[in-house]
Amino acid sequence: MSDTLIRLQGAIPRLNTEALRGDFPGLTTPDGQPWHYLDAGATAQKPQSVIDAMARALGPDYATVHRGVYSRSAHMTLAFEGARRKVAKLLGGAEGEIVFTRGATEAINLVANSWGGANLGPGDRILLSRLEHHANIVPWQLLAQRLGFAIDVCPLTPEGLIDLDAAEAMLTPAHKLVALSHVSNVLGSVLDAPRAVALAHAVGAKILIDGCQAVPRFPVDVAKLGCDFYTFSAHKLYGPTGIGALWARAEILDAMPPWQGGGAMINKVSFEGTTFAPAPQRFEAGTPAITEVIALGAAIDYVEGVGLDAIHAHETALVKTLRRELSTMNTITLFGPETSAGIVSFMLDGVHPHDLGTILDEENVAIRAGHHCAQPLMEHLGVPATARASFGLYSDESDIAALLRGIERTRRIFG
Numbered sequence: 423m424s425d426t427l428i429r430l431q432g433a434i435p436r437l438n439t440e441a442l443r444g445d446f447p448g449l450t451t452p453d454g455q456p457w458h459y460l461d462a463g464a465t466a467q468k469p470q471s472v473i474d475a476m477a478r479a480l481g482p483d484y485a486t487v488h489r490g491v492y493s494r495s496a497h498m499t500l501a502f503e504g505a506r507r508k509v510a511k512l513l514g515g516a517e518g519e520i521v522f523t524r525g526a527t528e529a530i531n532l533v534a535n536s537w538g539g540a541n542l543g544p545g546d547r548i549l550l551s552r553l554e555h556h557a558n559i560v561p562w563q564l565l566a567q568r569l570g571f572a573i574d575v576c577p578l579t580p581e582g583l584i585d586l587d588a589a590e591a592m593l594t595p596a597h598k599l600v601a602l603s604h605v606s607n608v609l610g611s612v613l614d615a616p617r618a619v620a621l622a623h624a625v626g627a628k629i630l631i632d633g634c635q636a637v638p639r640f641p642v643d644v645a646k647l648g649c650d651f652y653t654f655s656a657h658k659l660y661g662p663t664g665i666g667a668l669w670a671r672a673e674i675l676d677a678m679p680p681w682q683g684g685g686a687m688i689n690k691v692s693f694e695g696t697t698f699a700p701a702p703q704r705f706e707a708g709t710p711a712i713t714e715v716i717a718l719g720a721a722i723d724y725v726e727g728v729g730l731d732a733i734h735a736h737e738t739a740l741v742k743t744l745r746r747e748l749s750t751m752n753t754i755t756l757f758g759p760e761t762s763a764g765i766v767s768f769m770l771d772g773v774h775p776h777d778l779g780t781i782l783d784e785e786n787v788a789i790r791a792g793h794h795c796a797q798p799l800m801e802h803l804g805v806p807a808t809a810r811a812s813f814g815l816y817s818d819e820s821d822i823a824a825l826l827r828g829i830e831r832t833r834r835i836f837g
């Protein structure tokens with residue numbers, strides 16, 4: 423990583439993206455042109471240090487973890503458990519409270535099936551919001567069909583924030599769980615998490631926060647938030663796919679039953695009855711994603727080296743610039759609040775977002791176009807899809823300029 427990360431432009435600390443981009447081999451096209459990658463919200467590009475960590479773990483360092491009696495396996499186990507410590511420190515939790523999962527989706531399914539399976543039933547209610555990603559809707563629907571509890575949906579404010587006044591009015595002692603996104607993957611709107619936690623706890627409900635879009639964008643501290651469950655995916659945090667984590671408060675995790683069975687999660691197996699390992703191992707059945715976990719550790723080192731406060735300030739400034747530029751175009755509808763975290767959703771009048779995305783691709787600009795796995799939110803916005811630009815720590819004004827040029831060209835093509 424470059425040692426000249428921050429330069430000052432006026433009063434706003436900005437990341438030195440020129441230097442940072444050199445760390446990301448994915449940010450150029452095959453013919454060596456800059457690739458204006460504005461889709462970090464879907465998945466972030468990877469720095470070379472993460473790629474190297476993964477290659478080392480798959481190559482000269484490779485061995486299994488937890489089981490081997492040979493020294494390579496012992497070293498690998500140390501690296502693997504070292505990554506768990508890094509995740510714990512990143513989130514402000516304890517090592518024993520971190521369960522590795524395939525990603526945020528699996529982490530939410532784990533909470534639904536294990537905690538939900540043991541604690542939800544007929545007469546109970548849970549509260550979600552209108553802007554949730556399908557990963558924080560469908561697992562609860564599947565469980566509700568099985569167990570017979572009810573799902574309430576919190577509305578949004580006109581700017582696109584989860585309406586916590588409405589949540590306060592809706593919550594009752596029948597609510598056992600509140601599950602909300604920390605940052606909307608479509609609108610970039612940021613949850614007032616401390617208030618959401620206080621509201622949930624005031625009626626005796628647990629609260630799960632889906633931190634998929636928050637963890638890469640600003641510092642998170644679960645101890646300060648006081649929440650009960652927190653989830654994220656490594657691939658949005660500049661790490662590999664196939665790995666993510668659940669943080670759960672120790673006393674809750676300790677009381678949760680296993681949800682998948684197999685090797686590594688047991689204490690003793692016999693046909694008379696099996697006993698289970700303590701958490702977090704109880705929730706990690708089978709050979710884990712060894713190389714992915716180690717590369718996640720490298721991604722955390724990288725992001726902490728840049729600094730999450732600096733990343734937040736940088737992305738906030740880019741959002742402000744892009745929203746200002748788009749709002750001067752009278753053919754653009756902008757969604758979400760002014761103060762969104764790293765994500766800007768919009769529509770170009772008379773142009774389907776897929777057509778815009780295709781034309782932008784010809785300009786080496788990558789955006790996401792579609793429903794973003796948030797169909798109930800699309801219904802609320804009254805559109806089938808939006809165009810979404812989402813920033814990463816390597817994004818800068820040159821990406822915004824390329825996007826605006828592409829939008830201008832699209833407007834000309836569509837007359």
Ligand SMILES: Cc1ncc(COP(=O)(O)O)c(C=O)c1O
Binds near residue numbers: 463464558
């Ligand atoms: C807010 C939010 N929650 C959950 C997910 C699901 O993450 P994954 O597909 O990595 O499990 C995403 C992915 O886009 C997301 O943006």
